[in-house]
Amino acid sequence: MSIYEQNVADEKFAKAHKNVSLSDDEESESNAESATTAAPINAGQDDAAGGDDEEAQEGAANTHVVASHYNELKEGGRRDRQKSKIFFMRNFNNWIKSMLINEYMALIKESKRVGDALRVLDMCCGKGGDLLKWEKAAITHIICTDIAEVSVEQCQRRYQDILERAEKSKYANKFTAEFFACDSTLVRLRERYKDVTLQLNLVSCQFAFHYCFESLGQADCMMRNAAECLEPGGYFIATMPDAYEIMRRKREAGPDAQSFGNDVYNIKFDCETDPLPLFGAKYQFHLEGVVDCPEFLVHFPTLVKLGRKYGLKLVRKTTFADYYKEALPQGRNLLQRMSGLESIQPQRCANDDQFAHVQEFQASQRGRPLGTLSKSEWEATTLYLVCAFKKYKNTWDANGKPVFEFDD
Numbered sequence: 047m048s049i050y051e052q053n054v055a056d057e058k059f060a061k062a063h064k065n066v067s068l069s070d071d072e073e074s075e076s077n078a079e080s081a082t083t084a085a086p087i088n089a090g091q092d093d094a095a096g097g098d099d100e101e102a103q104e105g106a107a108n109t110h111v112v113a114s115h116y117n118e119l120k121e122g123g124r125r126d127r128q129k130s131k132i133f134f135m136r137n138f139n140n141w142i143k144s145m146l147i148n149e150y151m152a153l154i155k156e157s158k159r160v161g162d163a164l165r166v167l168d169m170c171c172g173k174g175g176d177l178l179k180w181e182k183a184a185i186t187h188i189i190c191t192d193i194a195e196v197s198v199e200q201c202q203r204r205y206q207d208i209l210e211r212a213e214k215s216k217y218a219n220k221f222t223a224e225f226f227a228c229d230s231t232l233v234r235l236r237e238r239y240k241d242v243t244l245q246l247n248l249v250s251c252q253f254a255f256h257y258c259f260e261s262l263g264q265a266d267c268m269m270r271n272a273a274e275c276l277e278p279g280g281y282f283i284a285t286m287p288d289a290y291e292i293m294r295r296k297r298e299a300g301p302d303a304q305s306f307g308n309d310v311y312n313i314k315f316d317c318e319t320d321p322l323p324l325f326g327a328k329y330q331f332h333l334e335g336v337v338d339c340p341e342f343l344v345h346f347p348t349l350v351k352l353g354r355k356y357g358l359k360l361v362r363k364t365t366f367a368d369y370y371k372e373a374l375p376q377g378r379n380l381l382q383r384m385s386g387l388e389s390i391q392p393q394r395c396a397n398d399d400q401f402a403h404v405q406e407f408q409a410s411q412r413g414r415p416l417g418t419l420s421k422s423e424w425e426a427t428t429l430y431l432v433c434a435f436k437k438y439k440n441t442w443d444a445n446g447k448p449v450f451e452f453d454d
């Protein structure tokens with residue numbers, strides 16, 4: 047059993063790990079001194095006040111590879127996307143993001159009055175695929191940032207298009223925006239905001255947080271970016287690969303398998319896997335036509351500890367498979383509008399192993415089509431999980447460190 051396959055045991059392991067202090071109480075002080083190669087996860091240090099975080103830069107060997115990959119990624123037109131083997135899965139993932147954004151925006155709005163500001167940070171925004179979701183959520187301001195300059199430029203153009211369309215409509219929601227390219231695992235984002243005192247209501251990091259698990263310094267920097275400008279009561283939401291599921295599939299593939307997957311995704315480990323490190327657990331991820339670059343396993347208990355250091359308490363961790371079931375009753379119509387499932391006639395797929403699962407619904411469907419994903423797409427999308435953290439208020443201790451008022 048590895049640290050990625052246990053729950054209770056892995057916190058103990060992490061605490062004992064020689065390079066990492068995982069405590070958000072005084073214990074971290076002593077560990078901090080003995081930590082040799084990585085920054086301690088203890089509360090309240092303000093070590094990157096001078097800009098780019100030197101500790102974070104240690105061990106950040108892969109960020110340029112990731113940046114070049116996304117910078118060079120060609121955006122296919124709608125026709126190319128429709129031809130793709132993962133067309134429905136991409137729409138399905140988009141629906142998951144919409145449901146997650148709507149869920150937490152709704153919670154935030156419960157404590158707001160009409161006309162109050164609603165400010166969002168879209169960290170690792172990519173080409174701005176979520177801008178329409180933000181428009182629909184009636185936000186007032188957004189900060190979009192990503193390591194890939196080409197993507198940020200494209201995101202900004204998409205925003206201009208939305209704005210132009212909104213100018214012509216009486217009812218559209220107009221919101222202000224700022225854009226900049228930078229590495230969220232190495233740079234303190236707050237210092238790049240137009241208003242450094244800005245308070246955010248929501249931070250979103252979709253399909254990207256795992257890149258920071260290359261090193262503790264980077265994960266710490268990214269988590270601080272997610273947390274430090276959130277106002278108490280605000281949320282940090284994310285989607286990322288589920289390390290437990292990845293390790294389960296690796297084990298299932300057999301003891302000698304360094305690589306596993308199907309015709310749409312492939313994972314190949316690029317590090318020592320027995321035992322796996324807490325940070326830098328690197329694998330090469332390939333996803334049909336959209337991703338082909340190094341990624342890192344996210345050791346979830348460590349992520350939770352990092353969050354608490356910056357006042358974030360975990361309020362949701364749900365696999366995509368479970369989130370789909372949970373969100374479907376409210377999101378059924380949206381899923382249909384977004385073409386998140388493929389329409390399949392059960393009687394027409396007797397010899398298609400990608401849709402063999404549909405056979406069992408043949409009787410109940412009585413000739414009607416059924417919405418589903420292909421087996422390969424389902425295997426790829428269920429590699430992921432959604433999570434959400436809530437920001438808590440703090441007081442200060444005698445040394446000027448924040449003490450967060452968690453309610454547990």
Ligand SMILES: C[S@@+](CC[C@H](N)C(=O)[O-])C[C@H]1O[C@@H](n2cnc3c(N)ncnc32)[C@H](O)[C@@H]1O
Nearest residue numbers: 116170171172175192193194229230252254257
């Ligand atoms: C899979 S894409 C997701 C894009 C977008 N969030 C979405 O959901 O469509 C991952 C994004 O993370 C960005 N990224 C990766 N490492 C990053 C880093 N260190 N700092 C900022 N952005 C990063 C990539 O450039 C890419 O745009």
